[in-house]
Amino acid sequence: xxxxxxxxxxxxLIYFKKWIHIIVNIAFFIFSTSLFSLVAGLEQELLAEWGxxxxxxxxxxxxxxxxxxxxxxxxxxxxxxxxxxxAVDPAWLALAKAAANWCVFGLPLVLLxxxxxxxxxxxxxxxxxxxxxxxxxxxxxxxxxxxxxALTAGLRRGVGLLxxxxxxLALPILLFGVRATExxxxxxxxxxxxxxxxxxxxxxxxxxPWAAGAALRATAN
Amino acid sequence: xxxxxxxxxxxxxxxxxxIAARIEPWMLWSxxxxxxxxxxxGLLLAPPDYQxxxxxxxxxxxxxxxxxxxxxxxxxxxxxxxxxIWRMKLAxxxxxAAAPVGLAFTGLALATGMLWGKPMWxxxxxxxxARLTSVLVMFFLYLGYxxxxxxxxxxxxxxxxxxxxxxxxxxxxxxxKFSVEWWSSLHQGPTISRLAAPAITWDMLWPLLVxxxxxxxxxxxxxxxxxRAEVLLRERxxxxxxxxxEACA
Numbered sequence: 001x002x003x004x005x006x007x008x009x010x011x012x013l014i015y016f017k018k019w020i021h022i023i024v025n026i027a028f029f030i031f032s033t034s035l036f037s038l039v040a041g042l043e044q045e046l047l048a049e050w051g052x053x054x055x056x057x058x059x060x061x062x063x064x065x066x067x068x069x070x071x072x073x074x075x076x077x078x079x080x081x082x083x084x085x086x087a088v089d090p091a092w093l094a095l096a097k098a099a100a101n102w103c104v105f106g107l108p109l110v111l112l113x114x115x116x117x118x119x120x121x122x123x124x125x126x127x128x129x130x131x132x133x134x135x136x137x138x139x140x141x142x143x144x145x146x147x148x149x150a151l152t153a154g155l156r157r158g159v160g161l162l163x164x165x166x167x168x169l170a171l172p173i174l175l176f177g178v179r180a181t182e183x184x185x186x187x188x189x190x191x192x193x194x195x196x197x198x199x200x201x202x203x204x205x206x207x208x209p210w211a212a213g214a215a216l217r218a219t220a221n
Numbered sequence: 222x223x224x225x226x227x228x229x230x231x232x233x234x235x236x237x238x239x240i241a242a243r244i245e246p247w248m249l250w251s252x253x254x255x256x257x258x259x260x261x262x263g264l265l266l267a268p269p270d271y272q273x274x275x276x277x278x279x280x281x282x283x284x285x286x287x288x289x290x291x292x293x294x295x296x297x298x299x300x301x302x303x304x305x306i307w308r309m310k311l312a313x314x315x316x317x318a319a320a321p322v323g324l325a326f327t328g329l330a331l332a333t334g335m336l337w338g339k340p341m342w343x344x345x346x347x348x349x350x351a352r353l354t355s356v357l358v359m360f361f362l363y364l365g366y367x368x369x370x371x372x373x374x375x376x377x378x379x380x381x382x383x384x385x386x387x388x389x390x391x392x393x394x395x396x397x398k399f400s401v402e403w404w405s406s407l408h409q410g411p412t413i414s415r416l417a418a419p420a421i422t423w424d425m426l427w428p429l430l431v432x433x434x435x436x437x438x439x440x441x442x443x444x445x446x447x448x449r450a451e452v453l454l455r456e457r458x459x460x461x462x463x464x465x466x467e468a469c470a
Contacts, residue, residue, distance in 0.1 A: 147389060151382045155372055164368065165386060168361040169393075171354065211389050214305070218381035219373070 004092040007083075011100030021069060026108050029062045033116050044121050051120030052130060052181035056174055059109045059134060060141060064163050066105040067145045070097055071153040071216065080153070084220050090213030098139075098146040098209070106138040122185055129184035129194070133177040136197040143208040144169055150215035173200055224307050232311040234452045235461040241445045249442035255435025262428030270425075279337045281429055284412075285436035287330035287356070291394060293323030293440065294359060297366070298391045301384030311448075313380035314455060316387065317370060318447035322440055324363040331356060334408075342407050351400035352408040355393060362390040376455065 015022065036054045037047055074080040083093055110131050117130045148165040152158035180193035230236060263281030270277040300316030303309050334353070335345040347353060366383045373379035401408050412421050421429075456462050 147385070151369060151386060152372075154378070158372075161365075161368055161372060164361065165365045168358040168365070169390070171358060172396075208389075211385060215382060215385045218305075218385060219378055 001092070003088045004096040007088075007093060007096040008100050011097055012103070015069075015100065015104045018069075021066065022104055022108070025062055025066050025105050026112065028065060029058055029109055029112065030116065032058045032062070034119070037120065048121035048123075048185065049182075051117055051122050052126075052133075052178045052185070054120070055113055055116055055130065056134070056137075056177050056181075059113070059138065060167075060170060060174060062109065063105055063138065063141060064145060064159070064166060066101065067149045067162055067166075068159050070101050070146060070149045072149075072158075075153045080216065081220055084216060090216045091209040092213075094146050094150065094212035094216060095143075095205075095209040098142050098212070101146075102139050102142045106134075106142055110134045110138060117181075122181070125190075126181055126185040129190050130181045132194060133180045133197060136194065136201050137173045137177045140173055140197070140201045140204040141166075141170055143204040143212070144173075146212040147208055147215055150212045151219060153216070154219050173197065176200070224303075224309070229309075232309050234311060234456050234459070237311055238449055238452055238461075238465075241449050245442050245445045245449075248438045248445070252435045252438030252440075252442055255431050256439060257435075259428045259430075259432030259435055263425075263432060267425045267428055268422075273341060276337065276340050279333050281432050283330060283333040283337060284429060285433045286326045286333060288433055289436055289440050290323055290327040290330050290356070290359065291397060292437070293319045293326060293444070294363070294387075294390070294394060296444070297323060297363075298387045298394075301380075301387040304380060305384050305388070310380075310455065311452070313384065314451040315444070315448045316384065317380070318451050319444050320363055320367050320370070322444050322447065324360065324367065326440065327356065327360045327363060331360060338407070347407055350407050351404040352397065355397045355400050358393050359390075359397060362386070362393060366390075 033055055036050070036058075040046075040050075071080060074083070084090060113131045113134050114127045117127050122130065145162070145166045148162045151165065152162045155161065176193040176196045180190040180197070183193065184190040231240070259281060264278055267278070269275050297316045297319045300312040300319065303312035304316065331353075334356075338347075339345050366387055369386055370379045370383040373382055401410050453462060
């Protein structure tokens, strides 16, 4: 646990030294979401209908974009191997690294989503439900992606394969996230899909760090 | 927990290779014969359905394919889990051998399902349908397993990494199985259940059961052939393989 916190602190320091990645990630998110509305030239109602789906898909993609940063640098310079040789449980290691990654790459998307939602014409309660779905869904996505990142950490240019491994399993999270926002936008209670997302997150927190740790061990040199 | 000794003996590569070579032709030919009988019974002898007419007959290919798609995933995941837990190399070889067979049957299940869906539902595909989507997810899990296995160069690393993916993907199996009960779906509910009397007349049922049994035997034979090839590849520097090769030459 204490070592997990130390890893977390270390990760934050490294990420803030590479602040440019954070900016790139946020810019990619904002620009790609606006691309949809630009090229489609959709009418306002259509935009509101598509908003949740577009924002969710782009959030998923921009998080995948940052995923190679999770283990790849540490694998290449040997830090990861040293960490695995120490007495630290690799599950804690994976959890701490995933948590830092989410704070840096996931949290900004959650905070920005009401703005983008409003630009897509979402109104009222939907503007609260959209960030809530992202706040519940993106940590689960990061944990899922951490397993795939650990499995592909040894590969150069493994990000395509990483995406292929994550996307099928990420499907339910995406579906329930979009569903909740759509329900809220249409004036229905969105509690049920939100609770499903919460259940996914709890299951992911319980199981996936362990799988990611095993994957780190399995692909260690 | 330890594996029983007889299993370890069976799992020694030369022993497995010999046993598999002996039972494989029996499985293959009895499986093909059962498929022929089942196809004849299903396509010609069984009566047409009162609602779906003759179009329902694709069930004789769709159901075995879908059944095997899931069974082979389970085999792949169990093999991977045994490999990860007990470090049994043969289990990894069987998992790797089962993956392409499972992918093929998943593709067949998807294709026959789409052909059946067009006349019955009016559409080849529906994205809102949980059964269709979860089977597509399984298709991509098979694909991901094979691609990950192929892109990691060292075989033992590839076995372990792809094995973890297979085990994580097991969450999808109950979703596929129960998707038609949990969500309202275009896909019809289960026809055959272990606990209840089947919702199908015997004249239609027996060709289906023969077809399923034949497909299981056939897929096991194909998987065993592939597993033997995997074992040969993995053990190519071992003495027994060289001896066997010399005996052949």
